[in-house]
Amino acid sequence: MSGAVQVGAEQQAAQDVRRLTRTVADFPVDGVQFADLSPVFADGPALAHVVAALATAGPCDLVAGIDARGFLLGSGVALNLGVGVLPVRKAGKLPPPVHSESYALEYGEATLQVPAEGIELRGRRVLVVDDVLATGGTVAAAVALLRRCGAEVVGAAVVLEIPGLGGREVLDGLPLTCLVPA
Numbered sequence: 001m002s003g004a005v006q007v008g009a010e011q012q013a014a015q016d017v018r019r020l021t022r023t024v025a026d027f028p029v030d031g032v033q034f035a036d037l038s039p040v041f042a043d044g045p046a047l048a049h050v051v052a053a054l055a056t057a058g059p060c061d062l063v064a065g066i067d068a069r070g071f072l073l074g075s076g077v078a079l080n081l082g083v084g085v086l087p088v089r090k091a092g093k094l095p096p097p098v099h100s101e102s103y104a105l106e107y108g109e110a111t112l113q114v115p116a117e118g119i120e121l122r123g124r125r126v127l128v129v130d131d132v133l134a135t136g137g138t139v140a141a142a143v144a145l146l147r148r149c150g151a152e153v154v155g156a157a158v159v160l161e162i163p164g165l166g167g168r169e170v171l172d173g174l175p176l177t178c179l180v181p182a
């Protein structure tokens with residue numbers, strides 16, 4: 001026995017995220033404290049710890065990564081769980097036919113879309129992955145969209161929660177894995 005303290009994937013990931021996340025005031029609009037996780041993504045061990053910790057939210061049949069930062073994490077989580085990844089895209093990026101869901105987020109409005117043909121979502125157990133939970137509008141819209149397509153959403157997994165915006169309340173009891181809660 002070395003006597004070294006063993007640190008689990010979730011604890012190690014949370015330490016890495018706290019150490020590497022850069023907070024920028026008044027971006028992209030006044031009053032927003034923007035959490036920039038780019039240094040986390042760019043650090044190999046931190047990215048591996050974060051992906052492994054998010055993957056504890058499985059099992060599932062499919063991971064849904066939200067455009068765009070959720071893509072960076074979603075495919076890693078999917079590989080970790082041995083399943084595929086569904087890119088949940090912002091409007092205008094996918095060819096028709098699509099299913100769409102519009103929503104408000106901390107600093108604007110947007111629409112998410114998934115293909116209406118070519119990928120069977122009915123009855124599939126889907127895990128939604130994103131980097132940041134702020135108002136919760138984005139994750140809630142992805143969940144609503146996937147459910148409308150017949151998927152069973154098993155949970156959401158995010159890296160960081162922004163304090164004071166009530167993001168987890170709008171998820172209405174959906175199992176949430178959050179590596180750095182508010």
Ligand SMILES: O=P(O)(O)OC[C@H]1O[C@H](OP(=O)(O)OP(=O)(O)O)[C@H](O)[C@@H]1O
Nearest residue numbers: 067068069105106133134135136137138
């Ligand atoms: O909880 P909410 O208030 O909905 O905010 C969280 C969302 O905001 C950011 O995405 P953004 O739409 O800025 O897109 P990006 O990933 O393309 O930067 C972030 O990546 C989340 O998806």
Ligand SMILES: Nc1ncnc2[nH]cnc12
Nearest residue numbers: 033034035106132134162
């Ligand atoms: N404060 C914030 N930091 C990073 N991404 C966000 N998405 C919504 N609000 C955010």
